[in-house]
Amino acid sequence: MYSEQGKYPIEVCISPLSWPLFQKEGAVVIVTDIFRATTSMVAAFQNRVKSIIPVAEVAESIAYKEKGYIVSGEREGKTLECAEFGNSPFNFMEPRLQGKTVVMNTTNGTQALKMVKDGNNLVGIGAFTNRDAICNWAMEQQRPIIIFCAGWKNRFSLEDTLFAGAAVQYILENGKGDFHTMCDSAISSADLWQLSQSNPRAYIEKAAHRHRLKKMGLDDILDYSMQLNTCQCVPVLKGEEIVDSKA
């Protein structure tokens, strides 16, 4: 699994469309969808939910609800009729959710998780809020690392790319020389992070999705979502569920 330089490669997949180009056999994949799926998942595990079941179809959410599960989800900023609450990270901070399984309906985030799932892969959930924790876990696996940006409708997304850069930088600086990159999108992401890290919240003002959120009145999450390392949980995919590998 070692590359020719005797180090594990770090790569960044900047859009789901690019995923088929990657050598992902046995890799660690960190999936990110900053606004809002993965930031909300991290918030949920920080609040000690037991697990999250990510689903993409409304029919799936309804089926889980009928079995008695707590269901969250929204479309275009509106909470789904079958859901108790929407996908804001703030919704996942309620104490009553501790120890519970939540079925979370997301579009880009769930699609991303389905794409990267493979018998040989380890899949983690990354956000600015758990950057160090998820990267430390990824490095411990001693495998190639791919940061997978869920994007928005397959488009390149500034906030996801910025997180990828924050992860690349952290891994290169803390990987004890075990990791390297020859991936242009990893290099670019890290440079964009370098440029913005003194104030990522201000930098993200120009992101397209930030404007979409504002239009839908969902931009109350920006300050929270752009904070580094407020959470220490390490959500990972285990079968069909996401659990905290540190719990």
Added chain:
Amino acid sequence: MYSEQGKYPIEVCISPLSWPLFQKEGAVVIVTDIFRATTSMVAAFQNRVKSIIPVAEVAESIAYKEKGYIVSGEREGKTLECAEFGNSPFNFMEPRLQGKTVVMNTTNGTQALKMVKDGNNLVGIGAFTNRDAICNWAMEQQRPIIIFCAGWKNRFSLEDTLFAGAAVQYILENGKGDFHTMCDSAISSADLWQLSQSNPRAYIEKAAHRHRLKKMGLDDILDYSMQLNTCQCVPVLKGEEIVDSKA
């Protein structure tokens, strides 16, 4: 064709894979493949070739050669058997090519040109060496502008993205307020250019393709390719051929 803000949008397509996501009806598309197709095309028109016919298949090159055309092209750094010379920009600077048509065999570059060609589009050829000239032409058309990065085997490429950023910055600064961007890849590209513009040649040292070129002994073109505005030609697609719109 005006966007909601009453300005023409500028977007960056960072990989051919993303092309289907773009609204390209009636747009100006600037295709770039810095190492080496578009830099060589610009060098050829600066040397006053009459036209370039871009082809992707070796069989096409052979057919043109049999008709008496001058044929250039290479695969993996080796000049094609049917070709007189390879794809280095230096090969296109010979005085004997002036006034002639050259059939140029490229892979990523030709594929890109075929993808973007559409009855409603105007297609120009961009490189660092003709940045201002091609951008001025693009702005004169008063249409939405898309910078199309040919990349390398559909991958994100640092040098093409950097050119895209250089073009976005120039258009926003010189477009007299007629242009704007809400495209995250355009914003990111422009920021990377901002970061590197004091010495793009040094910045590109870390690009993956730069290492590929070095391995093949083709990196003698780096200094030349990274220079801004050494050429004033404006190569554009006209039917199956590329011609200089200023000639």
